[in-house]
Amino acid sequence: MPDSKPIDEAALDRRLAEFRAARTVEQVRADASRTAGTAMGLGFRIGIELVVGVAIGTGGGWALDRWLGTAPWLMIVGLIVGFAAGLRNVFRSADTMGKKWDAAEQADAARNVAAGRESTNVAADREKGK
Amino acid sequence: MADPLHQFVITRTIPIEVAGIDLSFTNASAWMLIVTGLASTLLLAGLRKPQLVPTRTQSAVEMLYEVVDETIVSSAGPEARKFFPLIFTTFLFILFANLAGLLPYSFTVTSHIAVTFAMALIAFVGITLVGIFTQGFGFLRMFAPSGVPPIMYIILTPIEIVGYFIRPISLSVRLFANMMAGHVLLKVLAGFVVSLGVFGIFPLLVVVAMTALETLVAVLQAYVFTVLLCVYLNDALHAHH
Numbered sequence: 001m002p003d004s005k006p007i008d009e010a011a012l013d014r015r016l017a018e019f020r021a022a023r024t025v026e027q028v029r030a031d032a033s034r035t036a037g038t039a040m041g042l043g044f045r046i047g048i049e050l051v052v053g054v055a056i057g058t059g060g061g062w063a064l065d066r067w068l069g070t071a072p073w074l075m076i077v078g079l080i081v082g083f084a085a086g087l088r089n090v091f092r093s094a095d096t097m098g099k100k101w102d103a104a105e106q107a108d109a110a111r112n113v114a115a116g117r118e119s120t121n122v123a124a125d126r127e128k129g130k
Numbered sequence: 131m132a133d134p135l136h137q138f139v140i141t142r143t144i145p146i147e148v149a150g151i152d153l154s155f156t157n158a159s160a161w162m163l164i165v166t167g168l169a170s171t172l173l174l175a176g177l178r179k180p181q182l183v184p185t186r187t188q189s190a191v192e193m194l195y196e197v198v199d200e201t202i203v204s205s206a207g208p209e210a211r212k213f214f215p216l217i218f219t220t221f222l223f224i225l226f227a228n229l230a231g232l233l234p235y236s237f238t239v240t241s242h243i244a245v246t247f248a249m250a251l252i253a254f255v256g257i258t259l260v261g262i263f264t265q266g267f268g269f270l271r272m273f274a275p276s277g278v279p280p281i282m283y284i285i286l287t288p289i290e291i292v293g294y295f296i297r298p299i300s301l302s303v304r305l306f307a308n309m310m311a312g313h314v315l316l317k318v319l320a321g322f323v324v325s326l327g328v329f330g331i332f333p334l335l336v337v338v339a340m341t342a343l344e345t346l347v348a349v350l351q352a353y354v355f356t357v358l359l360c361v362y363l364n365d366a367l368h369a370h371h
Binding site (some may be wrong): 048051 | 189204230289292295296297299300303308354365
């Protein structure tokens with residue numbers, strides 16, 4: 001490639017800036033959809049946890065009652081313990097998820113600051129190009 | 131064929147009986163083999179001639195690798211990487227089983243609790259053993275949460291133990307219930323398409339939309355199963371507070 005033509009730097013910078021802006025929009029969209037997917041996943045995760053906790057607790061208590069002839073006390077205890085266990089599992093996953101989201105938000109803020117600096121640099125470059 | 135549950139019937143393809151135990155090769159077995167074959171084909175095709183600038187198939191495989199790797203590291207820490215092959219295999223198997231189940235005339239392996247519970251139970255026993263081998267007796271401290279007065283252990287320890295043992299059940303019920311519910315709903319709505327004649331266009335539109343949703347659910351459920359494996363592995367590998 002011979003360097004016969006002078007490179008139009010201003011046009012190049014403009015195209016670069018346009019490309020970067022488009023990329024940022026894409027990035028934001030991708031992030032948003034990923035967050036939605038994670039939230040849906042979290043919903044699926046913790047929704048069933050309570051149901052299974054109550055069902056297993058109650059069913060286990062009922063089976064023990066039939067075996068030991070203590071109806072209906074162990075079933076009632078099982079219902080309460082199962083509910084508590086399900087709630088505990090829900091709470092635990094919500095807790096870890098909350099910590100992760102906080103960390104992600106902080107990383108996001110840091111990235112935005114970096115991106116902001118970068119975009120001002122592009123603008124400055126463009127000014128220089130003119 | 132209007133029966134929406136007909137799709138879950140297991141039929142014997144090759145009847146085999148050993149010592150009074152039915153070990154027949156069924157349509158479920160066949161689809162498990164097909165699913166494993168599909169997943170292996172994708173991986174082998176993608177990594178046959180690895181290039182620095184990947185082809186489409188190669189980057190698809192690399193993306194799958196990266197998603198699972200990222201999930202493992204973020205949920206269970208870098209030490210959990212040694213379980214990558216197992217978790218990656220589980221993810222691919224469930225993903226392909228869920229997606230293959232959406233094809234017409236196919237059989238959804240993961241819509242049977244026998245399959246999902248077997249997978250969840252193997253993972254549960256394995257992860258518990260990992261916990262005992264890495265932490266020894268300290269693993270039992272998981273059932274005694276810190277920061278509470280000791281008298282509360284009487285109530286909290288049974289709750290924690292029950293909470294631990296319902297894990298494989300919630301893990302398997304979540305996957306099987308989601309797959310089965312979606313497929314039943316699709317079949318019921320598809321039945322309306324025929325019986326409503328001209329107006330069948332409306333349920334048809336709903337079925338199209340539902341199919342898109344079911345595709346999302348199929349991928350998401352495979353992912354959720356994988357994330358939960360990593361979360362449980364995290365409890366086994368790291369001391370609990």
